[in-house]
Amino acid sequence: MIELLFVALLTGIVVKVTDTIIDENLDAVKIISYTFAILYGLLISFVIVQYPSVAPLWIGIIVGVLLGKKVDALPHALGILTVFVATIWSGIPALNYYLIFVFALSSYVDERIDKYLHGRKTISFFGKMLSMRIITEITALIVSALTGTWIIILALICFDAGYLAVTHFFEQPIRRMARDYEKNRRVH
Numbered sequence: 001m002i003e004l005l006f007v008a009l010l011t012g013i014v015v016k017v018t019d020t021i022i023d024e025n026l027d028a029v030k031i032i033s034y035t036f037a038i039l040y041g042l043l044i045s046f047v048i049v050q051y052p053s054v055a056p057l058w059i060g061i062i063v064g065v066l067l068g069k070k071v072d073a074l075p076h077a078l079g080i081l082t083v084f085v086a087t088i089w090s091g092i093p094a095l096n097y098y099l100i101f102v103f104a105l106s107s108y109v110d111e112r113i114d115k116y117l118h119g120r121k122t123i124s125f126f127g128k129m130l131s132m133r134i135i136t137e138i139t140a141l142i143v144s145a146l147t148g149t150w151i152i153i154l155a156l157i158c159f160d161a162g163y164l165a166v167t168h169f170f171e172q173p174i175r176r177m178a179r180d181y182e183k184n185r186r187v188h
Contacts, residue, residue: 001151001154004047004050004051004054004151004155005154005155005158006158007043007046007047008047008155008156008158008159008162009158009159009161009162010043010162011040011043011044011047011159011162012158012159012160012161012162012163012164012165012166013162013163013165013166014036014039014040014043014162015036015040015079015159015162015163016162016163016164016166016167016171017032017036017166017170017174018033018036018037018040018075018076018079020166020170020171020174020175021033021036021075021174022073022075022076024174024175033073033075034074034075034078036075037075037076037078037079037082038078038079038082040079040082041078041079041080041081041082041083041086042082042086044058044062044079044083045082045083045086045087045090046086047155048083048087048092048093049087049090049091049092049093051151051155052093052094052095053149053151053152054151054152054155055093055095055100056095056096056097056099056100056102056103057099057103057140057143057152057155057156059095059100059103059104060099060100060101060102060103060104060105060106060107061103061104061107061136062080062083062107063100063103063104063107063108064103064104064105064106064107064108064109064110064111064136065107065111066080067104067108067111068107068108068110068111068112068115069111070111099143102139102143103136103139103140103143106135106136106138106139106140107135107136109135110133110134110135110136111133113133113135114133136156137153137156137157137160140152140153140156141153
């Protein structure tokens with residue numbers, strides 16, 4: 001169980017670093033976004049293959065993101081392709097397709113809400129809560145409670161912790177690095 005929680009945390013970190021490199025268009029480290037995308041694809045595949053009770057969460061989130069058309073950069077497409085290829089290569093475990101559907105739906109709803117709220121000047125407290133993509137977290141909590149499989153919500157919390165850690169502690173330094181790089185590049 002500790003291994004799964006560590007992998008989930010690491011996956012959150014790697015996904016957010018990839019997001020930040022893509023969002024900031026860091027040409028100097030663009031290759032890292034592809035490398036990290038492959039890495040997070042392998043990490044997610046590892047979870048799917050080794051921890052079938054958590055697999056519906058991860059697969060459902062990927063399906064929801066794909067349906068929500070949130071794969072907007074080549075590195076993320078590479079990451080998802082890596083998940084599928086590595087999972088097929090390693091062997092697809094027995095899966096709960098009902099739970100995959102539930103998590104795909106919750107992830108899709110999160111993405112639609114985010115798209116709706118994006119760019120709005122004023123958002124209510126409720127809107128701010130929804131913009132944090134909490135539908136999937138609530139769904140994971142309910143599924144964990146109903147099934148007694150608490151590792152589902154714990155894995156999601158660890159992923160979110162890694163993702164948010166990069167957001168809060170490293171995103172600003174990465175942005176400064178991008179601005180400095182671009183400024184120095186224009187000078188030379």
